[in-house]
Amino acid sequence: MKKVYYEEIVKRVKDKSIEMNINMDKELKTLLERSIKEEDSSLAKEIMKDILLNQEIAQKEGIPLCQDTGIVVAFVNIGQDLTVYGGNVTDAINEGVSRGYKEGYLRKSIVECPLRRKNTKDNTPAIIYYDIVEGEQLSITLAAKGFGSENMSAVKMLKPSEGIEGVKKFILETIKNAGGNCCPPIVVGVGIGGTFDKAAQISKKALVRDLSDKNKDPYLRELEEELIQEINRLGIGPQGFGGKTTALAVKIETHPTHIAGLPVAVNINCHASRHVKIIL
Amino acid sequence: MNTIRITTPLNEKKISNLKAGDRVLISGDVYTARDAAHIKLREMLKDNVNLPFNIEGAILYYVGPTPTPPGKIIGSAGPTTSTRMDDLTPLLMNLGLLGMIGKGDRSDKVVDLIKKKGAVYFAAIGGAGALISKSIIESQIIVFPELGTEAIRWLKVKDFPVIVAIDSQGVNLYKTGPANYNTKKSHKPSY
Numbered sequence: 230m231k232k233v234y235y236e237e238i239v240k241r242v243k244d245k246s247i248e249m250n251i252n253m254d255k256e257l258k259t260l261l262e263r264s265i266k267e268e269d270s271s272l273a274k275e276i277m278k279d280i281l282l283n284q285e286i287a288q289k290e291g292i293p294l295c296q297d298t299g300i301v302v303a304f305v306n307i308g309q310d311l312t313v314y315g316g317n318v319t320d321a322i323n324e325g326v327s328r329g330y331k332e333g334y335l336r337k338s339i340v341e342c343p344l345r346r347k348n349t350k351d352n353t354p355a356i357i358y359y360d361i362v363e364g365e366q367l368s369i370t371l372a373a374k375g376f377g378s379e380n381m382s383a384v385k386m387l388k389p390s391e392g393i394e395g396v397k398k399f400i401l402e403t404i405k406n407a408g409g410n411c412c413p414p415i416v417v418g419v420g421i422g423g424t425f426d427k428a429a430q431i432s433k434k435a436l437v438r439d440l441s442d443k444n445k446d447p448y449l450r451e452l453e454e455e456l457i458q459e460i461n462r463l464g465i466g467p468q469g470f471g472g473k474t475t476a477l478a479v480k481i482e483t484h485p486t487h488i489a490g491l492p493v494a495v496n497i498n499c500h501a502s503r504h505v506k507i508i509l
Numbered sequence: 510m511n512t513i514r515i516t517t518p519l520n521e522k523k524i525s526n527l528k529a530g531d532r533v534l535i536s537g538d539v540y541t542a543r544d545a546a547h548i549k550l551r552e553m554l555k556d557n558v559n560l561p562f563n564i565e566g567a568i569l570y571y572v573g574p575t576p577t578p579p580g581k582i583i584g585s586a587g588p589t590t591s592t593r594m595d596d597l598t599p600l601l602m603n604l605g606l607l608g609m610i611g612k613g614d615r616s617d618k619v620v621d622l623i624k625k626k627g628a629v630y631f632a633a634i635g636g637a638g639a640l641i642s643k644s645i646i647e648s649q650i651i652v653f654p655e656l657g658t659e660a661i662r663w664l665k666v667k668d669f670p671v672i673v674a675i676d677s678q679g680v681n682l683y684k685t686g687p688a689n690y691n692t693k694k695s696h697k698p699s700y
Contacts, residue, residue: 286640
């Protein structure tokens with residue numbers, strides 16, 4: 230049986246918490262470079278060039294890409310054949326986040342009670358989702374989720390009769406309503422099916438997929454491709470000032486649902502789209 | 510596309526030259542205030558306490574920077590979403606606030622007031638906090654240090670890069686910009 234140690238998890242989470250806030254995803258850079266070439270609006274081009282310049286400065290100076298260093302979301306797959314020594318995984322992840330956000334001079338944006346709003350001062354707790362899987366590997370996908378885009382996300386319980394057209398309409402309405410608030414160009418995560426909560430959870434999971442990752446289901450892959458074109462026809466553009474580049478990617482996740490329902494969640498991510506994977 | 514340099518404090522004449530879509534480089538004094546600081550400012554006004562800075566002709570920047578690393582002036586310092594401040598903005602504009610820096614569209618009420626007062630709303634690029642931090646040359650917390658990142662700071666800025674999002678005529682780039690690129694009207698689907 231494989232052994233994983235508490236301190237090892239803490240250290241990896243700490244290092245990656247810092248790294249994901251400073252370094253832009255390479256695939257994202259490629260998508261931005263391509264969009265600059267394809268864009269007609271000179272303001273839109275300039276904004277995207279500044280976004281690329283921003284990541285150069287962040288990397289050179291070792292400071293975060295964005296001042297909103299987010300709430301940490303972790304998707305954890307625990308192989309059922311491994312054993313964790315020295316403490317539990319939840320505590321290890323939170324300790325890693327706490328150390329990373331302190332040592333990395335990252336912003337502490339978490340308040341303990343949403344109504345009384347006292348800052349926890351170390352950006353914990355993280356939002357953690359667990360899956361028990363076969364094997365003896367521990368994988369942690371970490372995301373730093375900013376709230377400019379999180380605030381513009383939405384869930385709706387559609388009727389089954391509304392079908393795919395209803396789903397598309399809701400996605401487009403959500404993005405139109407978000408306008409420039411969510412820091413476009415954006416990445417769009419869509420969760421369809423499950424329950425009210427499951428749809429939201431898988432829409433977040435969609436956002437941590439690799440940007441180049443194509444949906445394995447050809448039907449959904451086609452829908453992702455159609456949606457990105459439809460979204461970019463809205464004209465919102467970088468920062469909401471007009472242009473052809475509103476979304477850089479659309480990712481859809483689905484889950485079996487009830488005969489009476491069609492839950493849909495749209496989780497929007499800003500152009501920072503920060504996520505990293507840790508494998509132990 | 511124009512790039513215009515302006516210095517603070519703002520006045521009617523300086524603002525009248527700025528048109529929605531212009532790129533502007535701001536130099537001078539800027540004060541930071543976001544959600545919690547706005548609530549504190551409202552309390553001060555309610556209690557007839559003087560504001561901690563001269564608001565006439567001032568520019569407010571909606572920002573909560575990352576902690577300042579050793580040897581640096583400030584951390585990453587990009588704009589936050591402005592619409593959360595919309596309810597409290599009229600209070601400050603009625604006292605002479607003329608400029609705001611943030612990101613995203615404003616409420617109809619704020620847009621009307623921008624027009625009425627001859628004020629201006631600038632957008633900084635959301636998510637470009639590292640780039641923007643390079644134009645901040647001094648930074649000091651002036652009040653509410655207990656608010657941490659949300660404390661009110663005085664910033665001295667040099668060539669701070671913004672875009673005129675809503676000009677003093679009420680022209681709103683969040684409406685006019687996308688309208689030029691919305692090709693959905695000519696597109697057929699039922700939605």
